[in-house]
Amino acid sequence: MEPIIEVRNLTKIFLSRRAKVTAVDDISFDVNRGEIFGMIGPNGAGKSTTFAMMSTLIKPTSGSIKVSGFDVEKEGDRIRPIIGIVPQQYSLYSDLTARENLELMGNLYDVPKKVMKERIEYYLKLVNLEAQADRFTGRFSGGMKQRLSVVSAVIHDPAIIFWDEPTTGLDPQTRQAIWKLARKFNTEGKTLIFTTHYMEEADKLCDRVAIMNVGKLVALDTPQNLKRASNSASLEDVFIHLTGEEIRD
Amino acid sequence: MNIKSELKKSWIIMIKEFKQIFRKKALMIPLFAFPLIMIIFFGYGMGGTVKNVDILVVNDDTGTASSSLVQEIGSFIPKYGDVKMFSITYTKDMGQSEAERKIDAGLYKAVLIIPQDYSERVAKNESVTLTLLTDSSDTTSSGIIINFMKQLFAGTAGSLVSLKIPDIYGKLEYLDFLTPAVIALTVFFGTVQSTGYAIAGERQDGTIVRIMMTPVSRGAVILGKTLHQLILQLARAVILILGATVILGVTMNGSWLLVALVLIIFTFGAVGLGIAMSAISEDMTSFQQLSLLFTLPSMFATGVFYPLSSVPDWMRWIAYTMPLTFANNAMRTIMVKGQGLAFIANDLIILIFFAIFYFGLGVYLFRREV
Numbered sequence: 001m002e003p004i005i006e007v008r009n010l011t012k013i014f015l016s017r018r019a020k021v022t023a024v025d026d027i028s029f030d031v032n033r034g035e036i037f038g039m040i041g042p043n044g045a046g047k048s049t050t051f052a053m054m055s056t057l058i059k060p061t062s063g064s065i066k067v068s069g070f071d072v073e074k075e076g077d078r079i080r081p082i083i084g085i086v087p088q089q090y091s092l093y094s095d096l097t098a099r100e101n102l103e104l105m106g107n108l109y110d111v112p113k114k115v116m117k118e119r120i121e122y123y124l125k126l127v128n129l130e131a132q133a134d135r136f137t138g139r140f141s142g143g144m145k146q147r148l149s150v151v152s153a154v155i156h157d158p159a160i161i162f163w164d165e166p167t168t169g170l171d172p173q174t175r176q177a178i179w180k181l182a183r184k185f186n187t188e189g190k191t192l193i194f195t196t197h198y199m200e201e202a203d204k205l206c207d208r209v210a211i212m213n214v215g216k217l218v219a220l221d222t223p224q225n226l227k228r229a230s231n232s233a234s235l236e237d238v239f240i241h242l243t244g245e246e247i248r249d
Numbered sequence: 250m251n252i253k254s255e256l257k258k259s260w261i262i263m264i265k266e267f268k269q270i271f272r273k274k275a276l277m278i279p280l281f282a283f284p285l286i287m288i289i290f291f292g293y294g295m296g297g298t299v300k301n302v303d304i305l306v307v308n309d310d311t312g313t314a315s316s317s318l319v320q321e322i323g324s325f326i327p328k329y330g331d332v333k334m335f336s337i338t339y340t341k342d343m344g345q346s347e348a349e350r351k352i353d354a355g356l357y358k359a360v361l362i363i364p365q366d367y368s369e370r371v372a373k374n375e376s377v378t379l380t381l382l383t384d385s386s387d388t389t390s391s392g393i394i395i396n397f398m399k400q401l402f403a404g405t406a407g408s409l410v411s412l413k414i415p416d417i418y419g420k421l422e423y424l425d426f427l428t429p430a431v432i433a434l435t436v437f438f439g440t441v442q443s444t445g446y447a448i449a450g451e452r453q454d455g456t457i458v459r460i461m462m463t464p465v466s467r468g469a470v471i472l473g474k475t476l477h478q479l480i481l482q483l484a485r486a487v488i489l490i491l492g493a494t495v496i497l498g499v500t501m502n503g504s505w506l507l508v509a510l511v512l513i514i515f516t517f518g519a520v521g522l523g524i525a526m527s528a529i530s531e532d533m534t535s536f537q538q539l540s541l542l543f544t545l546p547s548m549f550a551t552g553v554f555y556p557l558s559s560v561p562d563w564m565r566w567i568a569y570t571m572p573l574t575f576a577n578n579a580m581r582t583i584m585v586k587g588q589g590l591a592f593i594a595n596d597l598i599i600l601i602f603f604a605i606f607y608f609g610l611g612v613y614l615f616r617r618e619v
Contacts, residue, residue, distance in 0.1 A: 087459065
């Protein structure tokens with residue numbers, strides 16, 4: 001398996017009220033090309049911070065990340081065109097229409113006009129928003145916003161999709177649709193990395209799952225192997241086994 | 250990334266900003282009506298001109314020249330009004346200190362002292378000096394009175410008659426004084442607020458993250474937002490000046506190009522200030538409070554509504570730290586005095602420094618933001 005993301009000795013220390021908080025503590029792993037990679041962990045485990053560093057949003061304190069061979073700190077400009085990010089917030093312009101939101105992203109990504117037009121039609125159809133194409137997104141439901149948010153992130157046909165909590169707060173129908181979409185992107189050869197709180201989602205969807213706890217990487221394997229190793233019936237049991245029962249804030 | 254692609258990205262951002270702003274229907278009204286409403290309410294409310302102002306004329310002269318002068322003052326009806334400007338009381342044999350006490354007591358807004366030999370000297374073409382005392386606590390009235398008297402003497406008796414005035418401020422009529430500064434104020438408020446809100450709002454909605462994930466430089470984002478503001482604010486200024494001149498009859502003596510030049514430089518600084526403030530505030534509410542801290546003192550300390558010469562020294566020093574002070578001055582010099590580049594050069598240089606400082610600060614803080 002060829003790695004598309006290489007994380008080495010990654011550490012992130014935040015200064016919070018003059019106290020040092022180690023959000024990510026010396027972790028190393030690879031994400032392989034073409035896999036669906038899940039990151040799970042209790043609140044404060046460091047998965048969002050790792051996620052933000054991999055997607056060039058924040059800089060590591062020490063250690064390195066290479067995305068498709070490019071260094072996140074020095075070559076962010078080379079990385080951004082080949083990744084797409086679906087933020088946890090829907091992050092759409094509410095006073096632009098669905099189509100205009102997509103056009104804006106396409107323009108900023110330098111997608112050629114003709115290609116963009118076709119892609120917009122294709123994606124709007126794919127996520128069932130054709131009829132709503134020219135409505136302002138401010139009036140959209142959560143599910144509609146999430147679907148549009150996903151296609152906004154792939155309008156430039158990225159090789160890697162970063163997806164932060166894809167189905168949090170969505171109804172079962174939308175969840176199923178989002179999973180289907182994720183699998184579709186994956187079969188097209190895209191690498192998917194997402195964070196989630198839903199064990200079922202990680203179990204069903206991911207080729208490999210990384211479990212983080214208090215800034216450390218505590219396990220990384222296929223869902224089957226994880227379950228087998230800890231002799232558990234579900235990924236949730238593995239998770240509790242590895243991260244404890246204490247509630248985090 | 251090359252310059253062409255940078256400019257293209259800036260253009261995309263600018264178009265997006267315009268789409269967003271033109272869809273906020275409720276915003277359109279205050280955007281264009283706010284400054285006009287300010288001029289109307291402050292201009293007329295605070296006395297666009299003064300009427301029936303009590304003036305005491307101390308006339309120790311018995312000649313015809315002085316009586317025709319007094320009559321002229323008494324019958325004057327100002328440009329923006331329909332009532333006589335002054336209500337005159339006559340007296341004689343009153344010294345300057347006694348006259349000052351009358352003003353202290355609030356009996357008169359001004360006292361004009363005509364010397365005993367006024368008519369005689371005017372007839373002989375000799376120079377003569379009149380004394381004008383004004384109530385400096387009421388800057389609006391006294392400014393208007395002084396201005397009126399100056400014009401009167403400049404027009405009627407030639408340069409031989411001079412006026413001794415203890416303190417001088419105010420030029421032309423109040424609306425003429427107010428309008429240029431209200432335009433500068435509006436541009437300042439509008440730019441700081443809408444730039445800051447746009448950025449704080451994008452951060453709150455998370456859209457800024459999405460934009461920053463695209464291959465667009467922070468410079469292009471800022472330039473796009475700046476271009477949007479420049480066009481918007483210049484359009485506002487043009488509409489406002491036309492509105493003020495057509496509806497209110499305000500004078501526009503100077504060059505539109507110079508007005509545009511001043512406003513462009515000024516807008517750059519205001520965009521930077523808006524970005525800087527939004528970069529250090531956590532959300533829209535903190536931005537709102539922070540921006541009020543900057544904009545409100547500007548509104549009252551920089552001589553928008555009253556001349557800077559009437560404020561205490563400490564306030565004047567504060568005013569000199571604010572770009573609006575210099576923008577006001579430049580706008581008045583152009584619009585009211587009709588002067589050219591040479592007369593606003595100092596203001597422009599200071600405004601350029603402010604613009605570079607605030608714009609640089611905004612770009613710097615915005616860089617560290619995401």
